[in-house]
Amino acid sequence: MGVDQYGRVSVEKLRRKVVDATILVSIGWASSEIGTIQPMQEIADALHGRGIALHSDAVAAEGLLPIDMGKVPVDLLTLSSNDIYGPKGIGALYIRKSINIAPIMPGGGQERGLRSGSENMPAIVGMAAAAQIMASEMPQEVPRLMQYRDRLIEGVLGRIPRSYLNGHPKERLPNNAHFRFEAIEGESLLLSLKDKGIAVSTGSACSSKTLEPSHTLISCGLLHEEAHGSLEFTFGRWSKSADVDRVLEVLPGIVERLRVMSPLYQKEVKV
Amino acid sequence: MGVDQYGRVSVEKLRRKVVDATILVSIGWASSEIGTIQPMQEIADALHGRGIALHSDAVAAEGLLPIDMGKVPVDLLTLSSNDIYGPKGIGALYIRKSINIAPIMPGGGQERGLRSGSENMPAIVGMAAAAQIMASEMPQEVPRLMQYRDRLIEGVLGRIPRSYLNGHPKERLPNNAHFRFEAIEGESLLLSLKDKGIAVSTGSACSSKTLEPSHTLISCGLLHEEAHGSLEFTFGRWSKSADVDRVLEVLPGIVERLRVMSPLYQKEVKV
Secondary structure, eight states: OOBOTTSOBOHHHHHHHOOTTOOEEEOOSBOTTTOBBOOHHHHHHHHTTTTOEEEEEOTTTTTTSOOOTTTSOOSEEEEESGGGTOOSSOEEEEEOTTOOOOOSSOSSOTGGGTSOSOOOHHHHHHHHHHHHHHHHHHHHHHHHHHHHHHHHHHHHHHHSTTEEEOSOSSSBOTTEEEEEETTSOHHHHHHHHHHTTOOOBSSOGGGTTSOSOOHHHHHTTOOHHHHHTEEEEEOOTTOOHHHHHHHHHHHHHHHHHHHHHOHHHHHHHHO | OOBOTTSOBOHHHHHHHOOTTOOEEEOOSBOTTTOBBOOHHHHHHHHTTTTOEEEEEOTTTTTTSOOOTTTSOOSEEEEESGGGTOOSSOEEEEEOTTOOOOOSSOSSOTGGGTSOSOOOHHHHHHHHHHHHHHHHHHHHHHHHHHHHHHHHHHHHHHHSTTEEEOSOSSSBOTTEEEEEETTSOHHHHHHHHHHTTOOOBSSOGGGTTSOSOOHHHHHTTOOHHHHHTEEEEEOOTTOOHHHHHHHHHHHHHHHHHHHHTOHHHHHHHHO
16 A cells, blocks of 8 residues: 555555455554544545445544544444543444445344344443543544644654654644654653653554564655654543643653664764 | 254264364353253263364353363363353453464454454453452352252242253253243243243343244254243342242243133143
8 A cells, every 4th residue: 555755545556556356445544653644535536436345444533533424435434432432342333335244253143143242232332422422522622632732743843853743744633743753762762751651652552562663654664763763642531731841841851861872873973 | 963852962973973174163061041061071082182173162151060171171162251240242262272273353463363452451350350259159159049940940840730841950050940831932921921020031142033943942852832932041140039939929820821822722632
């Protein structure tokens, strides 16, 4: 899948890549890692009328972006509960009426045969309640998170030399700021921030156990060492304005201290 | 799969049925429907050394029967949480070290790649806690349930003419009593009992939406009308001795009244 330097799907490349035998295209609505939002409408338009089902995993976007299934012609949409502060262990798959899918788990025939096994009713009700709360809070919550995000991005790029924003500058999730810092390891930054009570991430949460650099960042054209020098900040329901202040207060010093110890940075200074 | 009139697997038939190409045999440890316990040790012995993995679904047996994986050479064992009063949406698969299984869901690689997706930690901890409570209660709880079960079986068979026990008379779950009543519908019995505040089941809970007779009962050699005249009583943590009294008090009258209205019963009386 071809993406640009911001991790955005190139609709032109997608159009060329799709062949007659293609039956399904699956593209995450937004990247939970670098925050880039995909041009779902353009993608759907490019695939329209070619007999290809379009699936989108919207777990990173739900509760943060308006997702109107009446407008964007996505055929299948995946949602999770724990990403909207609902109970764990439950999710939802939106299936447009024109689409037939086959179950991967046979059995008791629950959920019209699509997912056998006794339904987890408390979690189902919990997810629905979480979605209702999220929907009612979005008009206030999204601008609040965007303000934190923008203040953090501006502050970091302004105060820390040789720091860069990963992902799209405009088409990005309201709660996501993803940076790279020349010549230092994201992992060391993470540990230093942890000491100060600040929790960040260096990779996508669901594959943090591997030492491989993020394939998302590599797809954006970053070098291995650039990918390893990256750090993700996300804001959520319990984030406060003071949290942004705190990060901007401690991060420049941490980066400076780590760079003093970095052979990579020293070398570059000498050159 | 050949079973006898009590729904017990015939080890002889199983031995003949298994061929060189067989790689897996899966047999429920006990039937949640008719209560019959399978001879797992004999089954395991019959398959031993033939390169066949033996899987058992033990959700009906867990918390009611001792399941010692150090003794019975079952290779794979399925357990659920909600059957031991734990949270819904979680289960466990015991996998013996010698067995390799392939995942059906690829993804983030959680649980050693066998089940991708963020682990449902609250439910995992909840299931473990439920299992600990269950294990500590079993020595008192199992004899208590057996007493209810035996008193109900004795009472029903003694007081209601042409009533029979389905499933094995001795090798049966401590909490299960499954009857059939000549010439009446289990469904009518269920509704009449519901009116009296007594909840029973006419088929296995996970397929109660279909009108087909229970395939378990048909496998035991019952006729369609006999299968349809069957009713399952189960006891659990909140059952009381008075519940047994209540059933024995109302059930004979209900059966009698339904039989008066039954063309089937009338016919048989005339013959």
